[in-house]
Amino acid sequence: MIKFQAEIDVMPKKEILDPQGKAVTGSMKNLGLSEIQNVRIGKHITLEIEAESEAAATAKVDEACKNLLANLIMESYSFTLHQA
Amino acid sequence: MIKFQAEIDVMPKKEILDPQGKAVTGSMKNLGLSEIQNVRIGKHITLEIEAESEAAATAKVDEACKNLLANLIMESYSFTLHQA
Numbered sequence: 379m380i381k382f383q384a385e386i387d388v389m390p391k392k393e394i395l396d397p398q399g400k401a402v403t404g405s406m407k408n409l410g411l412s413e414i415q416n417v418r419i420g421k422h423i424t425l426e427i428e429a430e431s432e433a434a435a436t437a438k439v440d441e442a443c444k445n446l447l448a449n450l451i452m453e454s455y456s457f458t459l460h461q462a
Numbered sequence: 463m464i465k466f467q468a469e470i471d472v473m474p475k476k477e478i479l480d481p482q483g484k485a486v487t488g489s490m491k492n493l494g495l496s497e498i499q500n501v502r503i504g505k506h507i508t509l510e511i512e513a514e515s516e517a518a519a520t521a522k523v524d525e526a527c528k529n530l531l532a533n534l535i536m537e538s539y540s541f542t543l544h545q546a
Contacts, residue, residue, distance in 0.1 A: 387506045402530065411526050415510045422471045422506035426499045442495050
């Protein structure tokens with residue numbers, strides 16, 4: 379079995395309002411960072427997975443994203459794998 | 463002015479317990495994904511920034527991370543910049 383580390387990003391979809399991001403965009407102005415715009419906030423997830431091949435690990439991580447980590451109605455996800 | 467896109471990861475520090483990640487690690491077992499271990503959950507933040515150079519943009523994003531986006535006592539951050 380090979381051990382992989384996955385780095386997953388789960389972000390609110392573009393067409394969905396991100397109130398947390400909007401609030402942070404507003405706060406940037408108060409901090410004197412008005413050149414920062416369009417902040418969007420999602421989740422970054424790291425995990426370890428043991429699998430027989432990179433393809434098998436990719437399939438398992440994809441399953442975890444679809445069934446648990448991301449709400450596909452409102453969020454999209456992407457991930458990268460590397461050997462741990 | 464050049465427009466950059468920043469991709470920021472804010473993660474709980476290694477020595478800090480991540481109860482949300484622990485709960486998700488447990489749920490993986492119930493989903494039949496027991497080969498997934500050590501889930502840690504942080505934030506992924508994207509933003510747009512206008513600056514005169516990449517160095518200036520880097521400094522501004524670093525300031526935003528330190529002052530607003532990350533709690534440096536409990537979290538560490540990293541980011542990449544690319545031209546939008």
